[in-house]
Structure formats: structure tokens, C-alpha cells
Amino acid sequence: xxxxxxxxxxxxxxxxxxxxxxxxxxxxxxxxxxxxxxxxxxxxxxxxxxxxxxxxxxxxxxxxxxxxxxxxxxxxxxxxxxxxxxxxxxxxxxxxxxxxxxxxxxxxxxxxxxxxxxxxxxxxxxxxxxxxxxxxxxxxxxxxxxxxxxxxxxxxxxxxxxxxxxxxxxxxxxxxxxxxxxxxxxxxxxxxxxxxxxxxxxxxxxxxxxxxxxxxxxxxxxxxxxxxxxxxxxxxxxxxxxxxxxxxxxxxxxxxxxxxxxxxxxxxxxxxxxxxxxxxxxxxxxxxxxxxxxxxxxxxxxxxxxxxxxxxxxxxxxxxxxxxxxxxxxxxxxxxxxxxxxxxxxxxxxxx
Amino acid sequence: xxxxxxxxxxxxxxxxxxxxxxxxxxxxxxxxxxxxxxxxxxxxxxxxxxxxxxxxxxxxxxxxxxxxxxxxxxxxxxxxxxxxxxxxxxxxxxxxxxxxxxxxxxxxxxxxxxxxxxxxxxxxxxxxxxxxxxxxxxxxxxxxxxxxxxxxxxxxxxxxxxxxxxxxxxxxxxxxxxxxxxxxxxxxxxxxxxxxxxxxxxxxxxxxxxxxxxxxxxxxxxxxxxxxxxxxxxxxxxxxxxxxxxxxxxxxxxxxxxxxxxxxxxxxxxxxxxxxxxxxxxxxxxxxxxxxxxxxxxxxxxxxxxxxxxxxxxxxxxxxxxxxxxxxxxxxxxxxxxxxxxxxxxxxxxxxxxxxxxxxxxxxxxxxxxxxxx
Ligand SMILES: Cc1ncc(C[n+]2csc(CCOP(=O)(O)OP(=O)(O)O)c2C)c(N)n1
Ligand SMILES: [Mg+2]
Numbered sequence: 001x002x003x004x005x006x007x008x009x010x011x012x013x014x015x016x017x018x019x020x021x022x023x024x025x026x027x028x029x030x031x032x033x034x035x036x037x038x039x040x041x042x043x044x045x046x047x048x049x050x051x052x053x054x055x056x057x058x059x060x061x062x063x064x065x066x067x068x069x070x071x072x073x074x075x076x077x078x079x080x081x082x083x084x085x086x087x088x089x090x091x092x093x094x095x096x097x098x099x100x101x102x103x104x105x106x107x108x109x110x111x112x113x114x115x116x117x118x119x120x121x122x123x124x125x126x127x128x129x130x131x132x133x134x135x136x137x138x139x140x141x142x143x144x145x146x147x148x149x150x151x152x153x154x155x156x157x158x159x160x161x162x163x164x165x166x167x168x169x170x171x172x173x174x175x176x177x178x179x180x181x182x183x184x185x186x187x188x189x190x191x192x193x194x195x196x197x198x199x200x201x202x203x204x205x206x207x208x209x210x211x212x213x214x215x216x217x218x219x220x221x222x223x224x225x226x227x228x229x230x231x232x233x234x235x236x237x238x239x240x241x242x243x244x245x246x247x248x249x250x251x252x253x254x255x256x257x258x259x260x261x262x263x264x265x266x267x268x269x270x271x272x273x274x275x276x277x278x279x280x281x282x283x284x285x286x287x288x289x290x291x292x293x294x295x296x297x298x299x300x301x302x303x304x305x306x307x308x309x310x311x312x313x314x315x316x317x318x319x320x321x322x323x324x325x326x327x328x329x330x331x332x333x334x335x336x337x338x339x340x341x342x343x344x345x346x347x348x349x350x351x352x
Numbered sequence: 353x354x355x356x357x358x359x360x361x362x363x364x365x366x367x368x369x370x371x372x373x374x375x376x377x378x379x380x381x382x383x384x385x386x387x388x389x390x391x392x393x394x395x396x397x398x399x400x401x402x403x404x405x406x407x408x409x410x411x412x413x414x415x416x417x418x419x420x421x422x423x424x425x426x427x428x429x430x431x432x433x434x435x436x437x438x439x440x441x442x443x444x445x446x447x448x449x450x451x452x453x454x455x456x457x458x459x460x461x462x463x464x465x466x467x468x469x470x471x472x473x474x475x476x477x478x479x480x481x482x483x484x485x486x487x488x489x490x491x492x493x494x495x496x497x498x499x500x501x502x503x504x505x506x507x508x509x510x511x512x513x514x515x516x517x518x519x520x521x522x523x524x525x526x527x528x529x530x531x532x533x534x535x536x537x538x539x540x541x542x543x544x545x546x547x548x549x550x551x552x553x554x555x556x557x558x559x560x561x562x563x564x565x566x567x568x569x570x571x572x573x574x575x576x577x578x579x580x581x582x583x584x585x586x587x588x589x590x591x592x593x594x595x596x597x598x599x600x601x602x603x604x605x606x607x608x609x610x611x612x613x614x615x616x617x618x619x620x621x622x623x624x625x626x627x628x629x630x631x632x633x634x635x636x637x638x639x640x641x642x643x644x645x646x647x648x649x650x651x652x653x654x655x656x657x658x659x660x661x662x663x664x665x666x667x668x669x670x671x672x673x674x675x676x677x678x679x680x681x682x683x684x685x686x687x688x689x690x691x692x693x694x695x696x697x698x699x700x701x702x703x704x705x706x707x708x709x710x711x712x713x714x715x716x717x718x719x720x721x722x723x724x725x726x
Pocket of ligand 2: 516517518544545547548549550
């Protein structure tokens with residue numbers, strides 16, 4: 001039995017930007033949507049590696065419930081772009097078996113909210129397979145789909161799974177905030193020998209940004225410093241990063257300048273970049289679209305206290321959602337989520 | 353518009369060798385030769401001995417827990433022998449040890465597994481099986497995925513997955529069956545209906561007359577066989593496996609058998625099972641009928657039985673020795689297999705055998721220690 005741990009070395013990227021710096025200028029460059037960036041990442045990898053297939057509900061005929069896989073059935077055919085029965089635990093488990101026999105499945109959950117019915121496979125099998133086989137059976141599956149609230153989908157369809165799933169060792173968790181990162185991170189995820197949970201947001205799929213036509217891979221565990229400032233460190237990941245940038249703009253008008261760190265991946269977590277920034281600013285606000293109790297924000301704050309306690313000039317603050325099920329009402333949902341106003345208020349509080 | 357039947361089906365039952373060792377000559381024609389039966393019977397003696405010794409190891413504190421296979425050997429061996437060694441894939445739960453051994457798993461690996469040594473799950477090169485699956489039902493989906501990979505790679509292999517009667521109540525079972533049939537993958541679903549799921553009897557587990565009929569919902573070829581009849585199990589398995597190999601898709605087999613021992617060593621079945629029921633099944637033991645068959649053919653005798661048992665004792669003693677004398681793992685080994693490449697944070701924990709909560713830099717706090725053994 002050949003192990004599934006061998007994977008081709010990543011091709012030399014045509015360009016390797018400094019991933020710690022803000023995005024390259026958009027001017028004169030190609031602008032595409034978030035969903036197109038995801039599609040490009042999958043298609044480019046699938047052209048190179050015949051072991052990769054995409055399976056999920058509505059991914060083939062219908063071109064994806066959110067049109068992410070548009071045109072992929074035509075290009076790759078029904079053996080590699082597969083419409084599955086409505087059976088999340090089923091295709092999650094099937095992916096485990098396929099990966100054990102050397103394939104590289106990409107599994108699309110229509111929403112990460114629905115991954116909960118596949119919990120046994122994705123939490124109890126996927127992350128432990130390598131460990132329980134003494135290093136023999138890896139599980140290189142990419143699970144991806146929409147995560148988070150913001151579209152008036154109600155309590156059961158608005159899950160932010162990162163808080164819950166990040167507790168489990170053995171998986172990598174990726175959560176991009178923009179199309180450029182989404183493409184580079186998804187390509188890395190597909191090439192990665194470990195299982196990866198890739199969290200997208202329905203609210204961002206139409207977002208546009210500069211994405212160079214050349215191939216690139218963004219390494220995991222490397223935060224991006226999107227804004228630089230000496231007053232406070234704002235840490236976030238996924239969609240709320242965009243709210244942090246808005247808050248930062250408002251704060252700059254008041255003369256408050258922040259470091260804004262986009263973590264890009266939660267596991268591995270680039271704690272070193274956070275600590276370096278906190279040692280400079282002495283203040284930190286963590287913005288997280290999950291519930292506050294035992295959230296990723298809680299973990300970041302804990303590690304900051306463990307590693308940079310003496311550098312803190314104010315207690316760390318968190319901006320999470322309220323600790324209640326996600327409301328369906330538009331007005332209530334907007335208030336429930338982290339937003340630029342709450343973030344700016346938290347930063348001001350650390351400086352008061 | 354008159355009403356009409358849009359679907360009807362039935363389930364066949366197959367027995368070739370009865371409890372007295374009498375064989376239906378016509379049905380037995382293309383099954384196992386007497387040499388094969390003899391060889392497999394001797395192998396059964398070894399497996400039964402291992403089962404007994406594993407039980408004793410647990411009772412004397414040398415093993416965590418152990419689920420005995422006693423009484424179900426014909427089901428495991430008949431099906432395992434029908435699968436091609438080194439070609440087909442076994443995707444087991446935990447009560448078909450003999451099938452795994454037939455495919456080359458060294459016996460002491462099973463002991464290592466139940467002693468809590470993950471090296472028992474490091475399947476040797478050339479042995480086509482996945483590690484034992486303890487969460488009930490999850491492995492059936494893995495088998496479907498492995499079979500899907502065979503199909504995509506156009507390899508003429510078959511996956512055969514094992515599970516109990518209780519496991520067919522799990523969603524995983526139905527999701528795996530549905531996927532296997534919609535994707536038409538080369539997968540054989542082999543149910544060992546041993547009448548019990550811990551203390552829950554089969555008729556409380558399901559209200560279906562047979563387990564086999566569940567496959568009808570997925571339009572899968574299905575059969576119920578006497579699971580204590582080596583020949584019937586072998587024939588049904590061979591048919592299903594070769595059909596799958598030829599592109600005929602998945603099949604289902606219900607092997608009707610009985611768990612002669614407790615569920616595991618943590619259980620005492622006397623508290624919930626009628627001894628009359630157990631006694632009746634002891635008479636149906638797969639080994640008894642094989643022995644009667646062989647004796648009638650003058651291929652077996654009391655002396656041969658004694659010799660075989662003696663041989664098995666010596667053999668199994670060596671197996672136990674192999675499991676108990678393996679070099680102890682390092683405690684720090686626990687960090688090695690969570691990711692393909694050990695992340696920096698885990699590397700730090702491995703170095704210090706402490707969690708990161710012990711301070712800003714555990715190495716400076718004097719907490720670094722050489723990993724010790726246990
Ligand atoms: C998902 C899950 N639920 C419950 C259990 C606890 N459990 C272990 S074995 C068992 C009974 C299984 O019965 P069956 O499938 O008939 O197999 P048998 O043990 O009889 O061979 C149960 C309930 C488990 N391991 N996994
Ligand atoms: Mg049972």
C-alpha cells in the first residue's frame with residue numbers, strides 16, 4: 001500500500017510577493033470576483049493533478065449553488081465534478097476513503113452549517129486518521145463552503161464553525177478575507193498533505209479585487225499586516241477583516257493608527273506576528289465573527305497574555321458576535337455581528 | 353386507473369453445509385476443495401486459540417479491552433478468502449480478525465491494537481486493509497470512497513467492508529449504501545448479523561424481517577447466508593466480489609451468525625442473554641460442522657484435532673511474545689502523527705512535554721526535558 005503522504009513539490013511560483021505586506025496595487029491589473037478566484041484555484045490545480053475531484057451538492061449541472069464551480073463540469077467531466085446526493089456525512093466519509101486510496105478530494109459543503117451532520121466524519125475521522133494509523137494514512141481532503149452570518153439566513157444556516165472546529169488538532173483551518181488571498185490559500189490547501197477546512201463567506205463571493213493571472217501559493221500560518229500603526233493591534237480573520245479596515249479608516253481620521261493583522265489561517269495561527277505587533281503597540285483588539293465563549297478570539301487573547309503580558313498597557317479586548325443564536329431580522333442581525341462601529345469603539349477604549 | 357405493483361422483490365437464503373456437516377452436492381460444486389477446507393479449518397483453530405488467549409490477556413491486565421470473534425470465524429474466513437489478497441481491500445470494524453490475517457496482517461498487530469499501541473494500525477506494505485474502525489458504521493463510507501477511487505483509477509479491485517447488525521441502524525450505513533449504488537462502485541457490504549449489538553437484540557434493533565432486505569431499497573443485489581457455513585459465505589462473497597470486479601456495482605451480504613462470547617471483555621452477556629439461546633447456537637458453531645464434514649471424509653480425527661490445538665498453542669504463544677516484547681514507544685511519539693509535518697507549536701510541546709500554557713518560553717523556564725519512555 002502506497003502512503004498518501006507523498007505529494008508533488010509545489011511548483012516554483014511565478015511570483016512570490018511579500019505576504020506580510022498589504023495587497024499589491026490594483027491599478028492596471030486584473031480584477032476578478034472572490035468566486036472566480038476560488039474557481040481558478042481549483043481548476044488550475046485540477047489541470048495539473050488528475051487525482052483531484054470536486055464533489056458536493058449542486059456543484060456540477062447547476063454550476064454550484066453559488067456559481068463557484070461554473071463551467072467546471074464542462075471542462076473536467078462528470079467523473080471529476082460530481083453532484084452528490086444530499087448526504088453530507090456520506091460525501092465527507094467517501095472523501096476520507098478516496099483520500100486513503102490516493103485521491104485528492106475537494107468537498108463543497110453548500111454551507112458549513114450543514115457540515116454539522118457530517119461531524120463524525122470531519123471531526124472524529126478526518127483529523128485522527130494519520131495519528132491513529134501511526135502516521136500511515138493521511139487524509140488530504142479540502143472541505144470548503146460558506147461560513148458565517150450576514151445574509152438573513154437565520155440561526156440554523158448562519159454557523160461560524162471556526163470556534164468549534166479550531167479546537168480539534170489534526171486539521172488546518174483557512175479563512176480568507178479577500179479574492180487575492182482566497183486563490184493563493186486555496187491552491188496551497190489543495191496541495192497540502194493534511195486535511196484543510198476552507199471557510200468562505202457567501203457575503204464576499206461577489207467581492208472584487210486584483211488577482212494576478214500568474215500562479216501563486218500563499219503559505220499557511222503567515223498573517224498579512226494590512227495597515228501599520230503604533231497605537232493598537234487589531235487582529236481578525238475572514239470577512240470581519242474588511243470591517244476592521246473600515247474602522248481603521250475612521251480611527252485614522254481621529255489620529256489613531258493601528259496595525260491591522262489578517263490571520264488568513266487559524267490553524268496554524270501566526271501568533272508570532274501578533275506578539276510582535278503587541279510588543280510595539282501595547283494594546284490589542286481581536287475581532288471574531290464567532291460567539292465569544294471559548295472562541296478563537298479567546299485563544300488569541302490567552303496566548304497574548306501568556307507571551308506578552310508585560311508589554312500590555314490595557315487589557316486585551318474582544319469584539320465577537322453577541323452570545324445568542326443568530327437573529328433572522330435584518331436589523332437585529334446587523335447589530336449582532338461585529339461591525340466597524342463596535343471595532344472602533346473597542347480600540348478607543350484601549351486608548352482611553 | 354387500476355392500482356398495480358411497481359416494485360416487488362424477495363431475498364434468497366443460502367446454506368450449503370448444514371449443522372451436521374452434510375453438504376448440498378450441487379451447490380457445493382464450485383466452492384472450496386477439500387484441501388482448501390482442511391487448510392481453512394486448521395487456520396480457524398489458530399484464530400480461535402488467539403481469541404481465547406486475547407481474552408485471558410485482558411483478564412490478567414495485559415490488554416485494555418478485546419472483542420472476541422468466537423463463533424463468527426466462518427463469516428470472516430469465507431468472505432476474506434473470496435477476496436483477492438494483495439488486490440482487493442478489506443475495510444473492517446473489529447470482529448473479523450480472521451479475514452485480516454488471511455490477507456497478511458500479522459496476528460500480533462491485532463494484539464498491539466487492543467493493547468493501545470498505534471503501531472498495530474500501521475498496516476504492513478502489501479496488506480490491503482484500513483485500520484480497525486471503532487465508531488460504529490463510519491468505515492462503510494470509507495469503503496465506498498476507496499471503491500470510488502478504484503473506479504476513477506480504472507483498477508479492477510474491490511473493497512469489502514465489514515459491520516454488524518447494529519451498524520445498519522446508523523445513518524452512515526444508509527449513506528454509504530446510497531452512494532455506492534448511485535455511483536455504482538465496486539464495493540461489497542458484508543454484514544455479520546450476530547443477533548446482538550451489545551445487549552440489544554436484533555429484533556429491537558430493527559423491525560425488518562431480514563437485514564438483507566435493506567439493500568433492496570438501494571437496488572443492490574442482496575442475499576442472506578448461513579454465516580456459520582464456510583461454503584455458503586464463500587460462494588456468496590465470491591459471486592458479489594467478482595460481480596463488482598466486472599463492473600456490476602455493489603452488493604450486500606447478510607451472514608447470519610452468533611456472538612458466542614461477550615460483546616467485549618467489558619461486558620457480561622449472561623446478564624441479558626438466555627443460556628438456552630446460547631446453547632442452541634453452540635450447536636451451530638462453524639467449527640463443529642466443518643470437523644464433522646472432514647471426519648466423515650476421513651480427513652480429520654481426534655489425534656489430528658489434538659495436534660492442531662497443540663500447534664495453535666505454540667504458535668499463539670509466539671504471537672503474544674511478539675506483541676509484548678516490541679520496543680516501547682517514546683512518550684514524545686504522540687506528537688509525530690497529528691500533521692504530515694510537525695508544526696512549530698507542536699514541536700515546542702514535544703521538546704518540553706509541556707503545553708504552551710506554561711509560559712512565554714518553556715525552554716527558558718528550565719522545563720525542557722529529554723523525552724522519557726513509559
Ligand atoms: C457511533 C457509535 N455509537 C455507539 C458505539 C458503542 N458501541 C460499540 S459496539 C456497539 C454495538 C455494535 O453492534 P453491531 O453493529 O451489531 O456489531 P457487533 O458488536 O455485534 O459485532 C456499540 C453500540 C460506537 N462504538 N460507535
Ligand atoms: Mg451484532
